Amino acid sequence: MVGNKELAELIFPEVKETIEDLEKRYPDRNLKSGAEVTRFAPSPTGFLHTGSLFTSMVCHKVAKQSGGIFYVRLEDTDTKREIQGSGEQLLDQLKLFGIVPDEGYLGNSQKGDYGPYIQSQRANIYKVVIKHLLEEGKAYPDFATPEELEEIRAKQEANKLTPGYYGEFAKYRFLTNEERKERILNGQPYVIRFKSNGNHLNKIPVSDLIRGDFEIAENDLDIVILKSDGLPTYHFAHACDDHFMRTTTVIRGEEWIASLPIHVQLFKELGWTAPKYAHLPVIMKIGENGNKRKLSKRLDAEAAVSFFLEDGYPSDALIMYLMTIANSNFEEWIFEHKFEHMEDFVFSFDKMSLEGALFDMGKLCFFSREILGKKTKEEMLQMTLEYSKKYNQKLFDLVNRDHEYFKEIINIEREKENPRKDYEKLGGIYDIISFFYKDLYDAYIKENPLVFNEKFTLETVKEVVSAMKKLDLSLDEQGWFNNMKAIGDSLGFSSDRKAYKANPGAFKGMTGDVAEMLRITLTTRKNSPNLYYVMRILGKEECNRRIDLVLAK
């Protein structure tokens, strides 16, 4: 007669520790009441997803605002999908968004008393727990081959039964320990499954911080807890790790709701208190078929956090945008606080929408312009340098020609009450400011025709532009403008808007038309920063040189 203990010993002869040992090694955290311990638990399977950033932001926020702990745990149990180095990159990118773990996996190192924080290094911990389960008869080795599993599934489908390894279909759960021992001794491969005592006809109450209370069918599947490679599955690792790492609140995507019965059961059978759960809605996008679907890394550029980094959206803009999705009252709050100190905002789960929001690029751009507009010229220089060095060589070289010149340009109508907001991302700066640089302007003029308002003949344009050479740049802005108005008037361009509107036929145009011609001449574009400052930066000589260039065309 082979007992459970003997079987457990046969499977895990090297495991000497007990659950009690683990409980002692990982004692309750000594935190003030109300302090939440949260975790972000990514798999090193690729780059940081926007949805993961969203989740980690919420985890981080909840821990920080409660005086708790936020840690990162690397879930690298799927060795087949693992991408080398992606764990480090995940942490690097998180950091760019101000999400820095208090403990756990830090990329190149680990920190904290509840580690290791990399699941593949926790194999012995899982084995201790599984050995215990084996001893209690709550787990068993399963020798089913993929073919057998497929057979079971086919049979279930043919009979319109729920697919899965459960009840009578869980054929190896009925083996005697003798039979198990024999197969193991024969070297037959196996996994360890949890022996479910649930019935899917029973409803169990579950609780979610966002969705409230509801009922789900009890789990009756004998789920795999230890794969044949000796590593645990997500469900089991979740129970063990979040128990021994003393997580108070598990915050994860809503795709996990369906497996909640498994987790509830695992915690119950292990005799542990389950953590609180918050299942976050997923960020969506309208798909090709017109329906909503999850942001897809393969289909949607904005699904990868690197996309925003590469284009140079400021990290706080993305975080602010994500927070508006997370908490509906955040927007009003951040407006009141003039887009500053968002760390003071108090997040709450019940202000969270239950439905997945559509990713709104336009709104992100709004936040981005707002934030970039508030930076000082020094900050802009630093940010642009930092960004372009990594992602935009062309811009990097341009800025490095002359830092002071760049600051002068970028500072036009900045650092005032209502600053300009025409930079929506750092990556867009090059196109907006390149005309300031003589060689780039010349190169452009050489290759491209300037497009003036077709209302006016080329002769008119030349007449006006040429007259602009007389503009006095030593005047202040108002004086300069009056100067331009006067010149315009003398050429038949009304400086009196009302007079012009009352009798448009009496004039060639308005001062606005004059300004536009000059602007296009000097900047090649219809839109540019404040013309007065543009001209001051360019200097009288360069302005006139450009005018002559255009006149000669």
Place this chain on the structure above:
RNA sequence: GGCCCAAUGGAGAAGCGGCUUAACUCAUUGCCCUCUCAAGGCAACAUUCACGGGUUCGAAUCCCGUUUGGGUCACCA
């Protein structure tokens, strides 16, 4: 298909039985101001809350059904 969740404008949403002729923000459109933008100011944009029933003196709010959308059913997480 089974199970679970959800449904307010172009988007994010407030709303928790009477204070709602549905807040706020983005977007869009018009007007004012204006050298272009930006900013600012003023308007417009859901006569109605997916639909149908019910409860109630009273429903976007509660209940039921329908529809639609999302999630999930692995030795992936």
